[in-house]
Amino acid sequence: MAGSAPTWLEAVELTKRYGGVLALDRASVVACAGQVHGLVGVNGAGKSTLVKCLTGMVRPTGGSVLVDGRSLPLGRPVDSLRAGIASVPQELTVAPTLTVAENIMLGHEPRGPFGWVRKREARRRAKDALASVSLDVPLSAPVGQLPLIEQRLVMIARALSFSARLVIFDEPTATVSPHEAALLLETVRSLAARRVSVLYVSHHLREIEAVCDSVTVLRDGRIIADLERATHLTLVDLLAPDRVSEPRVVREERSPREVVLEARSVWGPRLRDVSLAVGAGEIVGLAGLAGSGARELLLTVCGAAPFTDGSITLGGRRLRSANTLFAVESGVGFLPGDRSLGTFPSHTVRHNVALPSLSRYARFGLVNSRAEKSAVATLLDRVALRAHTEAPITSLSGGNQQKALVARSIGSNPRLLLLDDPTAGVDVATRPEIHAQIRTLSDAGVGVLLVSTDAEELAELSDRVVVFERGAVTGELTPDVMTPARVLAAMTGHPLPAVRQPKEDR
Amino acid sequence: MRIRSSAREVAERWSLVLAFLGAFVFFAVARPNSFLTWDNARAILDDSSVLCVLAAGVTVILVIGEFDLSVGFVAGLAGAAGVSVMAFHGWGVGAAVAVALGAAAVAGVASGIAVAYVRIPSFIATLAVGSIAAAVELAITKTAIFEGLSSSYVQIATTRVWTIPLRAIIAAGVVLAFLLLLRTTVFGRHAAAVGDNSAAARLSGVPVERVRVIAFMLAGLAAGIAAVLVTSSATQYYPNLGTGYLLPAYAAAFLGLSLGGGRRFNIVGSYIGVLLLATVTTGLTMMNQPSWVAALVQGVVLLLAVASVSVRRGGTIGR
Numbered sequence: 001m002a003g004s005a006p007t008w009l010e011a012v013e014l015t016k017r018y019g020g021v022l023a024l025d026r027a028s029v030v031a032c033a034g035q036v037h038g039l040v041g042v043n044g045a046g047k048s049t050l051v052k053c054l055t056g057m058v059r060p061t062g063g064s065v066l067v068d069g070r071s072l073p074l075g076r077p078v079d080s081l082r083a084g085i086a087s088v089p090q091e092l093t094v095a096p097t098l099t100v101a102e103n104i105m106l107g108h109e110p111r112g113p114f115g116w117v118r119k120r121e122a123r124r125r126a127k128d129a130l131a132s133v134s135l136d137v138p139l140s141a142p143v144g145q146l147p148l149i150e151q152r153l154v155m156i157a158r159a160l161s162f163s164a165r166l167v168i169f170d171e172p173t174a175t176v177s178p179h180e181a182a183l184l185l186e187t188v189r190s191l192a193a194r195r196v197s198v199l200y201v202s203h204h205l206r207e208i209e210a211v212c213d214s215v216t217v218l219r220d221g222r223i224i225a226d227l228e229r230a231t232h233l234t235l236v237d238l239l240a241p242d243r244v245s246e247p248r249v250v251r252e253e254r255s256p257r258e259v260v261l262e263a264r265s266v267w268g269p270r271l272r273d274v275s276l277a278v279g280a281g282e283i284v285g286l287a288g289l290a291g292s293g294a295r296e297l298l299l300t301v302c303g304a305a306p307f308t309d310g311s312i313t314l315g316g317r318r319l320r321s322a323n324t325l326f327a328v329e330s331g332v333g334f335l336p337g338d339r340s341l342g343t344f345p346s347h348t349v350r351h352n353v354a355l356p357s358l359s360r361y362a363r364f365g366l367v368n369s370r371a372e373k374s375a376v377a378t379l380l381d382r383v384a385l386r387a388h389t390e391a392p393i394t395s396l397s398g399g400n401q402q403k404a405l406v407a408r409s410i411g412s413n414p415r416l417l418l419l420d421d422p423t424a425g426v427d428v429a430t431r432p433e434i435h436a437q438i439r440t441l442s443d444a445g446v447g448v449l450l451v452s453t454d455a456e457e458l459a460e461l462s463d464r465v466v467v468f469e470r471g472a473v474t475g476e477l478t479p480d481v482m483t484p485a486r487v488l489a490a491m492t493g494h495p496l497p498a499v500r501q502p503k504e505d506r
Numbered sequence: 507m508r509i510r511s512s513a514r515e516v517a518e519r520w521s522l523v524l525a526f527l528g529a530f531v532f533f534a535v536a537r538p539n540s541f542l543t544w545d546n547a548r549a550i551l552d553d554s555s556v557l558c559v560l561a562a563g564v565t566v567i568l569v570i571g572e573f574d575l576s577v578g579f580v581a582g583l584a585g586a587a588g589v590s591v592m593a594f595h596g597w598g599v600g601a602a603v604a605v606a607l608g609a610a611a612v613a614g615v616a617s618g619i620a621v622a623y624v625r626i627p628s629f630i631a632t633l634a635v636g637s638i639a640a641a642v643e644l645a646i647t648k649t650a651i652f653e654g655l656s657s658s659y660v661q662i663a664t665t666r667v668w669t670i671p672l673r674a675i676i677a678a679g680v681v682l683a684f685l686l687l688l689r690t691t692v693f694g695r696h697a698a699a700v701g702d703n704s705a706a707a708r709l710s711g712v713p714v715e716r717v718r719v720i721a722f723m724l725a726g727l728a729a730g731i732a733a734v735l736v737t738s739s740a741t742q743y744y745p746n747l748g749t750g751y752l753l754p755a756y757a758a759a760f761l762g763l764s765l766g767g768g769r770r771f772n773i774v775g776s777y778i779g780v781l782l783l784a785t786v787t788t789g790l791t792m793m794n795q796p797s798w799v800a801a802l803v804q805g806v807v808l809l810l811a812v813a814s815v816s817v818r819r820g821g822t823i824g825r
Contacts, residue, residue, distance in 0.1 A: 302709060304705075304708070304709065324708045324709060324711075325708070325711060325712075325713055325714075328709070328710070328711030329711060334709045334710075336709075340703070340705075340706075341703075341705055341706055341709065342706050342709075343703065343706065344698070344699050344702040344703050344706060344707075345702060345703070345769075346698075346702045346766075346767075346769035346770050347698065347699075347702060347770075351695065351698070351699075354695075355695065355696075355699055355707070355710045355712065356710040356711050358692050358695055358696075359692065362691075362692045365691045365692050365693060366690055366691055366692075367690055367691065367692055367695060369690070392767075408710070412710075412711070
């Protein structure tokens with residue numbers, strides 16, 4: 001954060017190592033009074049780690065933070081708060097049954113004798129904090145009853161009530177409407193006008209362009225660029241390559257394709273009039289940031305989220321709203337990248353892999369474990385996973401656990417495979433192997449819906465990419481214009497027709 | 507690739523068995539003439555049979571990641587239902603047992619539906635069902651004690667097969683049945699999956715609600731069997747006969763957790779847990795310790811066992 005404003009906070013070469021993984025590698029940032037600094041990077045680039053080092057949630061392996069030239073004790077949230085570093089978390093962490101005033105003052109209530117809370121003083125300070133975010137709500141209202149946007153403003157007020165000099169926003173507009181997003185950006189600007197420093201972490205590159213005075217770009221834990229005033233497309237260039245690193249597999253067009261999945265005018269809590277079809281053997285990518293509707297559509301199809309209107313048909317069967325069992329029985333397979341949704345951590349590899357296809361190895365409800373073992377071994381072979389079937393799933397590396405889940409998907413013989421960030425947290429070597437397996441399945445006629453926060457993955461795998469924003473489909477990218485950079489531009493809200501000219505020579 | 511496990515892990519995994527053997531050796535040395543006898547071993551097996559059956563039922567509930575606090579009350583209801591159809595209507599022993607098991611299973615299904623479909627936390631749902639079961643029990647029996655049960659009913663408990671009490675054999679049979687159910691059936695695998703990660707189980711096509719209802723029904727059924735064993739061996743029915751069993755049943759299951767690597771509740775572990783508790787109680791009684799000492803030792807052993815597992819898992823138990 002250069003510029004003329006005085007620098008009061010300096011994070012110097014912060015490094016964080018988790019086991020053998022360098023999550024953050026000598027990253028330095030500074031905070032200047034009244035400046036908004038952006039922090040961008042793909043998932044896993046180290047943004048959250050950097051933020052957590054600053055807020056004291058994580059103790060860095062190396063490096064230091066200087067506040068007004070003095071070294072800040074690291075790894076203790078209390079010290080960070082005292083130094084004026086406060087964050088507005090991505091997830092709402094309000095206590096919903098407590099009042100607005102209680103939420104704002106939680107943990108730093110003014111104390112009277114015998115540990116009593118000095119209520120009048122607490123309310124006065126809460127009121128001041130609310131005024132600084134221009135929020136007018138009753139101090140005694142339970143926070144849980146406020147609209148989400150006001151809850152978020154209460155959390156910002158809470159951050160300010162610690163006399164914060166640096167407020168960190170982590171993806172603040174992920175789940176709000178465009179109007180509310182504008183309101184939040186307005187609040188960020190007003191904070192800067194009051195000489196507060198802001199660190200703004202977001203995937204919404206358009207917002208970064210609109211609100212940030214300077215931007216730091218992280219990749220693989222390292223800072224790859226420090227920019228003054230970055231435009232949306234500059235950032236796209238830095239974040240996504242022009243070409244895919246895996247060569248695109250040119251696949252012959254099957255015509256006419258049998259339709260596997262058809263969604264017609266689907267409405268839901270986070271979906272607005274979504275229509276989409278997936279053919280047999282087709283990989284349809286869904287691009288969009290958190291809350292855009294891409295992931296929500298996936299969850300709706302597999303019955304984990306409800307739909308209120310419209311229809312979803314799978315192989316001629318009309319799916320029911322919020323009925324996972326029916327969806328799975330109709331042939332939906334689900335492969336999450338978030339392994340908390342996928343693995344059974346107390347169980348063996350065999351149990352994890354065989355679960356959806358158990359009935360095939362069972363007779364009269366009894367599992368024939370010999371048949372099961374050999375089937376699982378075959379599946380593990382197919383995904384090139386060298387692991388003992390009886391090993392605990394948690395003894396495998398993240399990438400190998402993901403391979404085991406791919407094996408499970410293959411074993412369940414789905415007609416439609418739903419992939420939710422299938423290579424999140426997977427090592428570089430395993431990623432192409434998983435992609436190859438997905439292609440193999442698709443070649444065998446399985447329809448695939450792919451949601452990914454990784455633009456390169458979408459460009460590599462998809463036959464076409466459907467773009468989502470604020471719950472609705474806003475466009476589609478065909479293979480001829482499907483570079484990672486374009487996919488990223490589209491998914492971060494760049495208007496589709498104005499995507500920059502193709503640089504590739506085909 | 508081989509599955510590696512450190513010596514420490516092995517020691518921890520077998521700590522329950524070691525504790526059981528340790529307790530056994532301790533009392534055998536301290537009271538060689540009374541403890542180390544076939545009569546005593548038989549008595550321990552016999553005395554612990556009710557708890558074995560209840561602990562097996564409770565283990566199924568813990569495997570699916572829920573709690574059932576109603577098992578004691580449900581056992582009381584089942585005992586009342588079975589005994590009263592014999593006393594009031596002159597029904598035969600077979601019919602009485604069927605009524606007892608049926609009543610218990612219905613109570614279990616009620617808890618299961620409340621938890622699986624109405625989505626009431628199992629802790630509170632089973633407290634409510636337990637309270638209702640206790641009320642129905644008293645409504646049936648008007649708090650009376652039924653004595654002089656028919657000799658063929660009493661024989662369920664007192665018959666000996668090759669000197670082993672039939673009651674202990676029935677208990678072992680129930681334990682074996684539950685063991686096979688959890689180990690070898692599709693239901694058992696589904697139950698374990700639901701308990702470990704219900705969201706992932708659902709996405710894998712496991713009928714999560716059905717699994718929950720069946721698990722609660724099985725726990726109810728176990729309570730019903732326990733009730734039959736209690737009433738037949740006591741040769742009478744008395745009100746609230748099951749209430750003292752809730753705590754030791756859970757204690758046994760949590761003791762057994764170490765045998766599942768600290769993560770998985772398992773029938774064999776629960777069974778050994780029951781035997782450990784029974785051995786300690788019997789042994790301390792033989793050493794003429796007052797009964798509160800046994801309760802104290804049991805409590806301390808349970809705390810130590812669960813704490814060792816919890817510390818290793820970073821504070822989470824059975825999840």
